[in-house]
Amino acid sequence: MSVPALTRPLPVYRAADLLAAYLPGSYYFSSTRGTLLADGVDAVVGGAPGNRATAAAAALAEVATVGGAAGPVVIGALGFRPEAPATLVVPSVVRRAGAPVDAPVPDAPARRWSIRPRPEPGCYTDAVRRALALIDGGELSKVVLARGLELAADGPVSVPALLTRLVRADPAAHAFAIDVSAPGDSAPRTLVGASPELLVSRRGDQVVANPLAGSLPRCADDAENRRRVAALLASEKERAEHAHTAAGVADVLGRFCVNLHVPAEPSVIGTPTMWHLSTKITGTLAAPAAPTSSALGLAEALHPTPAVCGVPPAAARDAIAALEPADRGYYAGLVGWTDISGDGEWVVTIRSAEVSERIVRLHAGAGIVSGSDPDRELDETTAKFQTLLRALGEGTRS
Numbered sequence: 312m313s314v315p316a317l318t319r320p321l322p323v324y325r326a327a328d329l330l331a332a333y334l335p336g337s338y339y340f341s342s343t344r345g346t347l348l349a350d351g352v353d354a355v356v357g358g359a360p361g362n363r364a365t366a367a368a369a370a371l372a373e374v375a376t377v378g379g380a381a382g383p384v385v386i387g388a389l390g391f392r393p394e395a396p397a398t399l400v401v402p403s404v405v406r407r408a409g410a411p412v413d414a415p416v417p418d419a420p421a422r423r424w425s426i427r428p429r430p431e432p433g434c435y436t437d438a439v440r441r442a443l444a445l446i447d448g449g450e451l452s453k454v455v456l457a458r459g460l461e462l463a464a465d466g467p468v469s470v471p472a473l474l475t476r477l478v479r480a481d482p483a484a485h486a487f488a489i490d491v492s493a494p495g496d497s498a499p500r501t502l503v504g505a506s507p508e509l510l511v512s513r514r515g516d517q518v519v520a521n522p523l524a525g526s527l528p529r530c531a532d533d534a535e536n537r538r539r540v541a542a543l544l545a546s547e548k549e550r551a552e553h554a555h556t557a558a559g560v561a562d563v564l565g566r567f568c569v570n571l572h573v574p575a576e577p578s579v580i581g582t583p584t585m586w587h588l589s590t591k592i593t594g595t596l597a598a599p600a601a602p603t604s605s606a607l608g609l610a611e612a613l614h615p616t617p618a619v620c621g622v623p624p625a626a627a628r629d630a631i632a633a634l635e636p637a638d639r640g641y642y643a644g645l646v647g648w649t650d651i652s653g654d655g656e657w658v659v660t661i662r663s664a665e666v667s668e669r670i671v672r673l674h675a676g677a678g679i680v681s682g683s684d685p686d687r688e689l690d691e692t693t694a695k696f697q698t699l700l701r702a703l704g705e706g707t708r709s
């Protein structure tokens with residue numbers, strides 16, 4: 312007598328269902344590769360900065376029997392500085408669906424906001440001038456300087472509404488909402504955003520990275536947008552800014568890959584708010600079984616790329632510490648997931664915010680190279696804020 316196989320039908324979810332099911336405290340990540348919604352914490356992944364991939368692999372091996380339909384993952388976010396707070400967990404339940412599809416953007420909840428730039432715009436342009444002096448002095452070739460906005464609402468901010476508006480405004484973005492609450496926080500804290508920048512994606516032995524640098528704002532006029540795209544491609548200064556980033560990423564990935572394809576010329580990608588010079592780098596891993604070659608291992612090796620730090624990296628880090636008045640926290644770090652096979656997707660934490668009850672903290676940065684104009688860099692950060700400001704129903708201010 313044959314024994315029927317014990318099979319459990321895998322639940323099938325739609326991306327829209329998982330987006331609708333997101334609640335603060337969950338872990339959400341979506342991109343053109345698919346949607347992931349995870350809940351509960353089976354294990355917290357520790358590990359020393361730079362070596363978290365090994366700790367992640369060990370944690371995944373230990374909980375390999377749980378993880379719902381999709382098997383266990385490590386999901387979370389690491390901050391910009393190696394010693395910054397980190398959130399990396401193996402959730403108890405993982406639900407997956409395909410990529411988000413086009414759907415109308417719902418209205419933002421009605422809120423009144425008070426907005427404070429941190430620092431004041433004049434302090435930011437002063438910092439850019441000081442960075443240009445370091446560049447002129449030969450200490451640096453590029454540094455990315457960021458500034459912040461602190462928004463206070465007249466009531467609690469709905470993170471599900473914010474996430475939904477971000478995903479609907481740009482279903483191709485890498486959208487995320489990660490619970491980053493820490494002991495001692497007076498209220499739950501969520502890192503939420505829609506990053507255009509793929510740090511690294513891995514499937515089997517195939518890797519893809521998509522460094523971005525060199526930007527212009529997008530506008531409502533098609534002809535003007537075409538002019539801006541052409542201007543971006545033609546600008547020596549923007550191309551130099553981009554070349555530093557693409558070369559930095561290619562250099563690191565080259566150490567892990569047996570072959571690496573780096574297009575000779577950048578292309579342009581668009582988000583609803585920005586145009587960016589882009590280089591899509593692809594490669595084949597030499598040792599895919601090594602934890603250091605997992606998606607998280609590669610992401611840690613790549614971070615921080617010159618898209619958020621600079622060249623040379625140590626001097627750029629020092630300049631950022633000296634010229635930015637506040638810590639970046641999770642901004643300009645990495646956010647994503649890795650599974651037990653080492654596959655996964657990590658993105659650069661830009662176009663992001665930390666939300667805690669009534670307060671939303673945003674950051675945006677711009678790459679400073681020889682020839683940068685402080686006022687234009689300020690304007691670029693203002694344009695980059697629009698992704699989050701529009702999703703909050705507060706576009707065009709700052």
Ligand SMILES: C=C(O[C@H]1C=CC=C(C(=O)O)[C@@H]1O)C(=O)O
Pocket residue numbers: 455457508523524525526587617618619661662674675676677678695
């Ligand atoms: C640092 C940010 O963007 C990076 C990614 C794309 C273009 C950039 C730029 O043109 O400066 C930045 O390197 C940010 O959005 O905060």
